[in-house]
Amino acid sequence: MVRSYCFCLLLLSTIVAVTVAIAAEELPPAPTTFKTLNGKLDLAPLNRNAPLVIAKGGFSGIFPDSSEYAFAFASSLHTSLWCDVQLTKDGVGICLRDLLMQNCTDITEIYPEGMKAYLINGAQKTGWLPVDYNMASLRNVTCIMVPKNYIWPVTSDNYIQLHIQIVQEAHNAGLEIYASDFSNDGIFPYNYSYDPLGEYLSFVSDGGFSVDGVLTDFPLTASEAIDCFSNLNTSRKTDHGNPLIISHNGGSGDYPGCTDLAYENAVRDGADVIDCSIQMTKDGIPICMSSIDLLATTDVQQSKFCSLLSVIPEIQSKKGIFTFNLTWDDINILRPKISSPLSDYVMLRNPRYTNHGKFLKLSEFLTYAKDKELSGIMITIENAAFMAASLGFDVVDLVTTALSHAGYNNPTTTNEVMIQSRHSAVLVKLKQQKTQYKLVYTLPLNIDDASDSSVAEINKFADAVIVDRKSVFVESSGFIVRKTNLVKELQSAGRLAVYAQVFRNEFVSSPWDFFSDETVEINNYVLLVHIDGIITDFPKTVRRYKMNSCTGLGDGKPRSMKAVEIGGLVQTLQDKVRRPARAPALVLKPSDVVEPPLPAAAAAAVPKTTGYSSPRSDCSSSCCCCNCN
Numbered sequence: 138m139v140r141s142y143c144f145c146l147l148l149l150s151t152i153v154a155v156t157v158a159i160a161a162e163e164l165p166p167a168p169t170t171f172k173t174l175n176g177k178l179d180l181a182p183l184n185r186n187a188p189l190v191i192a193k194g195g196f197s198g199i200f201p202d203s204s205e206y207a208f209a210f211a212s213s214l215h216t217s218l219w220c221d222v223q224l225t226k227d228g229v230g231i232c233l234r235d236l237l238m239q240n241c242t243d244i245t246e247i248y249p250e251g252m253k254a255y256l257i258n259g260a261q262k263t264g265w266l267p268v269d270y271n272m273a274s275l276r277n278v279t280c281i282m283v284p285k286n287y288i289w290p291v292t293s294d295n296y297i298q299l300h301i302q303i304v305q306e307a308h309n310a311g312l313e314i315y316a317s318d319f320s321n322d323g324i325f326p327y328n329y330s331y332d333p334l335g336e337y338l339s340f341v342s343d344g345g346f347s348v349d350g351v352l353t354d355f356p357l358t359a360s361e362a363i364d365c366f367s368n369l370n371t372s373r374k375t376d377h378g379n380p381l382i383i384s385h386n387g388g389s390g391d392y393p394g395c396t397d398l399a400y401e402n403a404v405r406d407g408a409d410v411i412d413c414s415i416q417m418t419k420d421g422i423p424i425c426m427s428s429i430d431l432l433a434t435t436d437v438q439q440s441k442f443c444s445l446l447s448v449i450p451e452i453q454s455k456k457g458i459f460t461f462n463l464t465w466d467d468i469n470i471l472r473p474k475i476s477s478p479l480s481d482y483v484m485l486r487n488p489r490y491t492n493h494g495k496f497l498k499l500s501e502f503l504t505y506a507k508d509k510e511l512s513g514i515m516i517t518i519e520n521a522a523f524m525a526a527s528l529g530f531d532v533v534d535l536v537t538t539a540l541s542h543a544g545y546n547n548p549t550t551t552n553e554v555m556i557q558s559r560h561s562a563v564l565v566k567l568k569q570q571k572t573q574y575k576l577v578y579t580l581p582l583n584i585d586d587a588s589d590s591s592v593a594e595i596n597k598f599a600d601a602v603i604v605d606r607k608s609v610f611v612e613s614s615g616f617i618v619r620k621t622n623l624v625k626e627l628q629s630a631g632r633l634a635v636y637a638q639v640f641r642n643e644f645v646s647s648p649w650d651f652f653s654d655e656t657v658e659i660n661n662y663v664l665l666v667h668i669d670g671i672i673t674d675f676p677k678t679v680r681r682y683k684m685n686s687c688t689g690l691g692d693g694k695p696r697s698m699k700a701v702e703i704g705g706l707v708q709t710l711q712d713k714v715r716r717p718a719r720a721p722a723l724v725l726k727p728s729d730v731v732e733p734p735l736p737a738a739a740a741a742a743v744p745k746t747t748g749y750s751s752p753r754s755d756c757s758s759s760c761c762c763c764n765c766n
């Protein structure tokens with residue numbers, strides 16, 4: 138990937154002896170038995186049957202290949218460092234300890250006639266060279282390393298198929314088998330949702346077998362998978378403890394946001410809270426959709442509604458086709474579009490499901506969420522002032538009415554309801570109505586400190602606050618430059634719960650300090666700032682993090698699960714390389730928080746309906762009320 142390439146150039150020859158900081162550790166207790174050959178034959182004590190992590194060129198995914206720092210870092214992760222990749226006749230890379238296969242395999246027995254003379258680097262050598270054999274013909278040869286796609290074959294559109302039985306066959310024949318080609322910044326089959334940890338798990342535990350070792354550019358993630366995430370029982374119930382897992386437009390990392398598929402995915406993947414961003418249709422129905430602009434969420438541009446393009450400066454400066462310009466029935470004709478926030482890096486999401494799923498009315502969302510095993514729901518209200526003044530919709534009122542209609546007005550029997558807004562006026566209005574719902578205020582972007590008086594102001598109307606990730610760990614050019622005190626201030630002075638957003642699996646979305654591994658990022662928000670909740674496109678990653686088997690180990694945790702040294706990477710850049718510029722600190726002031734009250738809803742320009750009993754235009758006249766309760 139371009140980014141890692143640039144990064145290597147940047148760090149090349151600038152890494153100094155930071156190695157002192159990396160103390161050797163004893164092996165962590167292996168929590169599980171692995172179905173490796175040693176595990177199967179019961180050849181080794183329990184903590185020795187785990188697959189081996191072979192670091193390719195040290196930690197070459199992040200540090201320059203074979204640099205001192207790379208090796209030192211990798212060796213602190215209990216990896217096996219030594220491997221040379223040789224090419225077979227058909228171009229498959231295999232890991233061998235010697236160019237001559239007779240030195241490290243039983244090839245002399247399998248192909249006794251295969252010996253040849255070769256001129257290697259000017260020297261005459263005799264033996265067996267991989268370049269003379271196809272991968273298939275080496276399948277019977279022992280200490281073999283196969284590319285990972287050999288075990289889980291990948292389709293031409295980059296989805297994995299059912300694994301082939303090669304690992305079990307090798308083990309039955311008493312042979313070890315290693316898999317190669319792992320990295321955190323490579324191309325992932327879409328099944329792994331850009332999550333490298335999930336990929337390792339399918340090779341060491343979740344597939345019902347375990348390879349005997351993996352060859353990787355990112356040994357930290359492989360060690361993490363083996364030490365703390367193998368054989369987890371993901372159907373275990375959760376107590377909805379911290380950090381709370383809050384979906385971002387449902388499980389929008391895998392399916393188009395705010396569709397039935399995205400919500401089902403979030404629930405299946407263990408979200409504690411599912412979310413709905415309210416938008417209004419022309420016929421007055423509150424719906425869940427991540428954007429008020431249908432261009433961002435649907436194929437409206439290719440539809441007959443494409444002529445409805447307009448600029449509405451109160452909402453955005455660019456042209457859009459807005460939800461309130463189409464009726465609910467019109468919107469239902471459109472096909473949802475999967476979000477790809479990192480498409481600049483050509484990281485697209487789940488193409489087979491790009492246009493799948495169905496959007497939900499708020500009332501449908503509320504019904505759906507009611508019997509699910511969640512701790513709550515979060516409803517987001519934006520643009521309330523515009524909708525009142527220009528469209529005649531009192532969104533706050535529509536939301537509270539829909540909630541009580543769906544039976545959410547009894548907090549003892551239903552999931553907790555959170556109402557979120559960037560606009561304090563929305564929350565102040567609800568507070569004045571003595572709402573029983575939890576009010577969540579979203580801070581502006583680029584804030585990294587808050588004055589006491591602004592926290593006091595927030596305290597008047599909010600129970601919880603959402604901060605941008607970059608307000609917690611300030612970044613510059615992809616490196617963390619420091620940790621702010623914002624979360625601590627809000628938690629202690631304000632006694633507010635603090636949630637951070639938006640967490641994503643794609644490695645380019647997080648700073649280098651977290652080793653291109655989303656689990657490392659989550660772990661640091663938990664260990665270093667005690668974040669109360671994580672808002673994510675990929676609930677599964679957070680849920681799995683919460684279940685890891687190393688949590689209780691305290692200081693005995695493997696290195697991969699300890700906090701990183703914040704700002705440590707930037708310090709390794711020497712003067713030769715320009716240090717990333719430090720962004721100036723922005724302090725939240727009361728004037729950033731206080732807003733004028735919401736305007737009263739103007740006389741409705743369109744007939745107002747409550748949403749849950751609106752007539753359907755496709756109803757026959759005799760049955761125009763078929764949607765009424």
Ligand SMILES: *[C@@H]1O[C@H](CO)[C@@H](O)[C@H](O)[C@H]1NC(C)=O
Pocket residue numbers: 235237239240263264
């Ligand atoms: C590898 O095999 C060759 C030929 O059999 C032998 O000369 C050489 O010493 C061996 N190398 C090692 C490292 O065993």
Ligand SMILES: *[C@@H]1O[C@H](CO)[C@@H](O)[C@H](O)[C@H]1NC(C)=O
Pocket residue numbers: 273274275276277
């Ligand atoms: C590998 O071994 C199996 C079973 O011993 C045999 O049937 C097969 O022909 C062998 N394959 C090769 C390429 O030698």
Ligand SMILES: *[C@@H]1O[C@H](CO)[C@@H](O)[C@H](O)[C@H]1NC(C)=O
Pocket residue numbers: 296297298299300328489
């Ligand atoms: C990978 O995902 C595709 C598309 O969702 C699915 O058809 C396939 O079965 C998945 N592969 C595995 C091994 O689960």
Ligand SMILES: *[C@@H]1O[C@H](CO)[C@@H](O)[C@H](O)[C@H]1NC(C)=O
Pocket residue numbers: 370371372373374
């Ligand atoms: C996994 O957890 C579920 C729910 O707690 C439990 O019923 C099941 O027995 C567990 N499975 C294993 C293998 O422990």
Ligand SMILES: *[C@@H]1O[C@H](CO)[C@@H](O)[C@H](O)[C@H]1NC(C)=O
Pocket residue numbers: 444445446447459461462527528
């Ligand atoms: C969309 O709706 C707004 C508000 O009702 C209206 O001012 C605007 O003209 C509409 N745009 C189109 C293209 O119909």
